Amino acid sequence: MNAADLGLPVAVPSTALFTDRYELTMLQAALRAGTADRRSVFEVFTRRLPEGRRYGVVGGTGRVLDAIENFRFDADVLAFLAEQGIVDEPTRAWLADYRFRGDVWGYPEGEVHFPGSPIMRVEGTFAEAVLLETVILSILNHDSAVAAAASRMSVAAGGRPLIEMGARRTHELAAVAAARAAYVGGFATTSDLAAGFRYNIPTVGTSAHAFTLLHDSERDAFTAQVDSLGSGTTLLVDTFDVTEAVRMAVDIAGPGLGAVRIDSGDLLLLAHRVRQQLDDLGAVKTKIVVTSDLDEYAIASLAAAPVDAYGVGTQLVTGSGHPTCSMVYKLVARADDGGADAPLRAVAKKSMGGKTSIGGRKWAARRLDASGIAEAEVVGTGPVPEVLADRQLLVELVRGGEVVAREPLDAARDRHAAARAGLPMSATQLSRGEAVLPTEYLTHDV
Template identity: 85%
Template sequence: MNTADLGLPVDVPSTALFTDHYELTMLQAALKAGTADRRSVFEVFTRRLPEGRRYGVVAGTGRVLDAVENFRFDADVLGFLRERNVVNEETLEWLAAYRFSGDVWGYPEGEVYFPGSPIMRVEGSFAECVLLETVILSILNHDSAIAAAASRMASAAGDRPLIEMGARRTHELAAVAASRAAYVGGFATTSDLAAGFRYGIPTVGTSAHAFTLLHDNERDAFQAQVDSLGRNTTLLVDTYDVTEAVRTAVEVAGPELGAVRIDSGDLLLVAHRVRQQLDELGAVDTKIVVTSDLDEYAIASLAAAPVDAYGVGTQLVTGSGHPTCSMVYKLVARAESADPKAPLVPVAKKSSGGKTSIGGRKWAARRVDGDGVAEAEVIGTGAVPAELADRQLLVELVKGGEVVAREPLDVVRDRHAVARGNLPLSATQLSRGEAVLPTEYVHLRSGS
């Protein structure tokens, strides 16, 4: 696996240090206690959706698989841990041979989820599973938050395409992951070339205000762009006076002008005026692209405007107010001993303050009504009820340490569109509300 495929600097040899210090000290203590080899089951879930959200979106699974595969303690990493005295020599020796050999199950990437959904299940020895906690949560919490925001924006946009333009508003590596997650959520293109290179996402872009300001006048700038990129280009028309710019744009490019972009002002009003002006100038096929700090609410407010595409940056890459999903990675079952045949015992955190967990290795299924519309998220342990047998959600992702479920990003994107479409219509409402599906538990043991 090339580290460049993970969005990592080329001098970072592995994902092993994308973890917290205490994961390694827990490992050291468990090795000394003789409990490190106990078969264990960890689950990723969230206790609640972000305020006002009606569903979540699973995103980042493909990146998790890459990270697990590339989780290696090479000489440089071991040297760092030794120099900092993070763990003892016995633990370093164990880490040098680390290769995840367990199993991972999870919701397919692009699927929707709800409070309590076992989004991912990691099984193996305690030692090998506990090390993966931080990197798995880091990826899933970030990517799922971006994908959820993207999904809401895509619902608001309807059939109009969305352009991801947030690279300059976040960390350069997070920008690549955000672009990928946005594509899963329904965005059509990105401005980020690194995302296009790594994930095959279509890239777009033409010019910024600086290009217009570089030239002696707007006409010269437009002429230079058309001469270079052709009449089908998109001209930015709000550097000076929009009305004059639209007139100049059509004079320069002719009615074959591809599009104009508006990046400021009252977008609803300006879009109507620009559409009327374009039509009067004979540029009836010229499209209108709007940008300028859009979010799902602004996009919804432009539904009646003659807008053909939206470019979204800041609000998208920050999760539109919810930059994390608050997912957790909890031990839900472990063996009574290190004997591979020892039975699993459900375990759960017992505490006050709303942070209890539910023990047991879980399955999940989605019950639908007679029309195929989802009506409940059902979670349980033990046998799956016959009527839900063909509605199970978890799929095998890693078997015996080998990744078995890589898939093209377009498949993931299409899956999300189907999953969102199978939810009740209220799922697309932007007004604040509870999760669109209730979570039902059967045969479970709970913390108290």
């Protein structure tokens, strides 16, 4: 249970300043020009996947919904804007009453995505929608990168549990978001208590090398830990001599010792040696947990080793070399005036260097082959072909400013497992390659 479940007060800080200054200066200019009320459609997408990745994973949708709800310009924020001369008084007066009252559609959290996928669509007036650009991208780029890395590690682990333990390798707030995204991507537990408290993710953890070094001997340390936590605990056995530590661990805890953890050395060789030693000592049910700068490739290399669980830190919270998904937030349609019923027309950026975009409010669907396996990501504007009507990917997230798509985190986790299972087998290859699904476009007028 978390704080809200217990009925305890939970601080909800404003997210209004999680933005770039130019969002507010654009707002001020649009208010003066009389264009701020034009109905507009913004879309989040990525032009390409990180190099070598076969699919992306949508992470952070639930956090985006929280951010939209808490996007408020309170007195302290407005005072800061005035003191810094960021926007004028009429703009501050407009911001004082700001509430997002538009609609948001998007890929549900845990779904996979591909280049051009309209991961999120934000509709409202230009003024209310443009302000959300930075906070939405900040969350989706970070969480989706971690979720994608977690998914690849989950595939490499082949069903063995994964422990998220990267809190000490990133910003303290990013650590909580990373633990959440890792859980969506397939990790089973986290060492981060804030993530467990906030998102009900199971937490684990026992001791570090410092605990062993604190005591006069390794035996004293193991005895203290077993006396405190029971024989089912996990003992860290690589502080000094692994073979002697394993012998001592079983001697102290008995054959019912829960697990041993190896955090250094040749993990493949040590895992085999430790497994044999444990079996010889009668500790046949004692598990082996390995840590030490693992990524998906290191995990895959241990597939044949007698390892029962993996703990991953640095590589996970940094997206395993790709800490962002390069998602963008682009205006794709807008009205010619501020009328509520004014028709939309497509707009798009046309520039050099591959930074073009496709105009129009888009839908997306995943076409399946005769075996029920995905074969293409279809993105279009205008009517949805009948054959794809029941394969649409975007769901309603916010209606008239009210969140309508709250769900347990386990729902996103289960969704990701199902979405990944529906991709071609080549999606799970760790070798470098192109996106496993092509993106096909069916564009018409808005």
